[in-house]
Amino acid sequence: MCLLACPLRTGRNQNKTYLLSPDSAKALNVPKFSIHNSVELRGYTDIPKLDPINKELSAKLVRGYYTSVSYTDKQVGKVLAELHRLKLDKNTVVVLLSDHGFHLGEHGMWGKTTNSKTDTRVPLMISDPSLRYQPKASDTVVQLIDLYATLSDLCGLPKPETDGNSFAAILKAKAYRGSGMAFSQFPDDMQFKGYPKTMGYAVHTNAFGYTEWIDLKADTIVARELYDYKTDPAENINVAETPKYKKIRQAFNRQVKLYRK
Numbered sequence: 001m002c003l004l005a006c007p008l009r010t011g012r013n014q015n016k017t018y019l020l021s022p023d024s025a026k027a028l029n030v031p032k033f034s035i036h037n038s039v040e041l042r043g044y045t046d047i048p049k050l051d052p053i054n055k056e057l058s059a060k061l062v063r064g065y066y067t068s069v070s071y072t073d074k075q076v077g078k079v080l081a082e083l084h085r086l087k088l089d090k091n092t093v094v095v096l097l098s099d100h101g102f103h104l105g106e107h108g109m110w111g112k113t114t115n116s117k118t119d120t121r122v123p124l125m126i127s128d129p130s131l132r133y134q135p136k137a138s139d140t141v142v143q144l145i146d147l148y149a150t151l152s153d154l155c156g157l158p159k160p161e162t163d164g165n166s167f168a169a170i171l172k173a174k175a176y177r178g179s180g181m182a183f184s185q186f187p188d189d190m191q192f193k194g195y196p197k198t199m200g201y202a203v204h205t206n207a208f209g210y211t212e213w214i215d216l217k218a219d220t221i222v223a224r225e226l227y228d229y230k231t232d233p234a235e236n237i238n239v240a241e242t243p244k245y246k247k248i249r250q251a252f253n254r255q256v257k258l259y260r261k
Helices: 055-085 144-154 189-193 243-260
Strands: 094-097 124-127 182-187 198-204 208-215 220-228
Touching (some): 055 094, 094 144, 208 243, 220 243
Antiparallel strands (some): 208 220
16 A cells, blocks of 8 residues: 555655645535445554544554655656656656545545545646646646547657547647546445445546446446535535536436446
8 A cells, every 4th residue: 555655764754744634524415335444444454444543543644645755756756867867858758647546534534446536536747848838737637548649649659549539739738629527437345245236437527526326237326426616626515416406417427328338
C-alpha cells in the first residue's frame, strides 16, 4: 500500500501536522454499494480489523501518505535530471499521472475501490519541450484513455484506432471539443461477502458526479447516486432522488446506456 511504501529516511514530513478530512462522516442518502470498510488498509497487522480508525492513527496515515508523495517527487526529479544529462530532455514528452485517487478518511474510508471523485480523479501533468507556452492548469475534463491518442498526436504519429481522443489542443492553447465527461466503473465491494453482483457505472463532469448501480444478472438499476458539485463538491449528499434533479439524472442515465453498449 502506498501509505507505507517509502523509506523511513524520507522524513521532511514526519514532524508536520496535516489537517484530517473535514468530510469524514458517511455521505447522506448513499446506497450500501458505494461504501466499504477500508479492507485494503485493514489487511495490515497494526490496523484494527473492525474498529474505527482513531484520530491519532488517521494523522499518522495522512502524514505517511504525504511522505510517500515527497519520496515519489524525489524519484521524478532523478528521472528528469537524467534526461537532461543524456540530452534527451529537448525531445522527450514527459507525463506524470496516477492510476487512481485515494481516500484519506473521506466519508470514513481509506484507500481506493469506489466510484467517487476522490478515487477516480487523478493528477495529470504533461511537459512537451516543443511547445512554447507558459505552464498552466486546466479544468477541462479528460480521461486516461485519451493518453495514447494524445501522445501519438504530440509525437506526429498516425491517429491510433482507440476509443480515446487526443487532447493535445489543450496543451497547444487551442480550442478543444471534448465530451466534458469522464467514465469509470467499479463493482460493489460487498459482492465478495455474498451480495448480488452489481456494477457501478460512473460519469463525472465539472458540474456533477453520477453513478448508476446495476444488477448484472437481472440487468436492472438497483441504486443511483448524483452529486451537485456547485453546492456539494465533496459529494456529501446524494440528490439522485430529489425531484429538481430528475432531468439531469435522466440525461446521465442515457450516457451510461451509451457507455455500456
